[in-house]
Amino acid sequence: MIPEKELKSMFEGVSKLYDFFNDLFSFMLVRLWRRTVSRRFLKKTNRVLDLGIGTGYLSKNIKEDRRVLTVGLDITKTMVLKNIGKLQLYSDPVIGTAANMPFRDDAFETLVSSFTLRSFKKVGMDKVISECKRVVRDKGDIIMLDTAKPNDSLALSFFSVYFKIINFIGGIYNDPAYHWLTKSIMDLDLGYVTEKLREHFNNIMVYKLTGGVAYIWLSKNYKSQEY
Numbered sequence: 001m002i003p004e005k006e007l008k009s010m011f012e013g014v015s016k017l018y019d020f021f022n023d024l025f026s027f028m029l030v031r032l033w034r035r036t037v038s039r040r041f042l043k044k045t046n047r048v049l050d051l052g053i054g055t056g057y058l059s060k061n062i063k064e065d066r067r068v069l070t071v072g073l074d075i076t077k078t079m080v081l082k083n084i085g086k087l088q089l090y091s092d093p094v095i096g097t098a099a100n101m102p103f104r105d106d107a108f109e110t111l112v113s114s115f116t117l118r119s120f121k122k123v124g125m126d127k128v129i130s131e132c133k134r135v136v137r138d139k140g141d142i143i144m145l146d147t148a149k150p151n152d153s154l155a156l157s158f159f160s161v162y163f164k165i166i167n168f169i170g171g172i173y174n175d176p177a178y179h180w181l182t183k184s185i186m187d188l189d190l191g192y193v194t195e196k197l198r199e200h201f202n203n204i205m206v207y208k209l210t211g212g213v214a215y216i217w218l219s220k221n222y223k224s225q226e227y
């Protein structure tokens with residue numbers, strides 16, 4: 001199966017209970033981490049793209065905290081449709097892939113993305129990052145939030161035990177999807193992401209959340225060589 005079809009069918013398979021399991025497996029921390037993006041890291045901005053909007057909770061936070069309506073891009077229609085009535089109050093959703101975004105150059109001031117970086121490896125991290133660069137205007141901000149393989153050996157030991165529990169419980173609902181979830185976290189290396197961002201953007205800053213269980217990467221999109 002081609003990677004995009006594979007991704008879509010996997011997210012289609014979990015969309016109904018996506019938020020429930022996300023809250024459960026993270027002890028609700030996903031909510032706190034998304035809030036951190038909208039309250040602490042998002043600057044005053046107007047045109048925001050929420051890449052991999054899913055069921056829309058990051059955009060909801062942005063609307064509540066910053067009074068800004070986002071444009072949300074996602075490859076999986078059923079994820080977006082899950083909350084569509086409410087979602088349209090805080091975003092304008094578009095179905096399409098991050099690897100070939102249906103937006104003009106410089107369309108956005110800021111790009112945010114939560115828990116979607118891991119999926120980009122499937123369609124090509126370089127391709128997606130180049131697209132991010134293209135659709136965000138000069139000096140715009142790119143804010144990415146995701147869980148990644150921890151650096152710390154204690155956290156790593158905890159993850160390996162805890163992921164067995166996730167695989168077991170999540171596996172009752174959708175075995176391939178939850179195995180992919182835990183594997184994709186272990187496959188996302190902090191250094192790899194930081195390096196990939198550094199190849200295309202400037203002023204990369206990485207913030208540890210909850211002792212390194214999740215990270216926020218901040219980047220500046222300088223398009224001119226003069227900066």
Ligand SMILES: C[S@@+](CC[C@H](N)C(=O)[O-])C[C@H]1O[C@@H](n2cnc3c(N)ncnc32)[C@H](O)[C@@H]1O
Pocket residue numbers: 007008011034051052053054055056057058073074075076079096097098099113114115116119120123
């Ligand atoms: C783990 S969910 C995160 C959803 C939401 N951002 C959140 O905070 O809960 C990842 C989302 O990214 C979408 N996605 C994955 N790969 C994508 C791609 N290449 N282009 C666009 N959306 C993608 C999936 O369909 C899914 O809705």
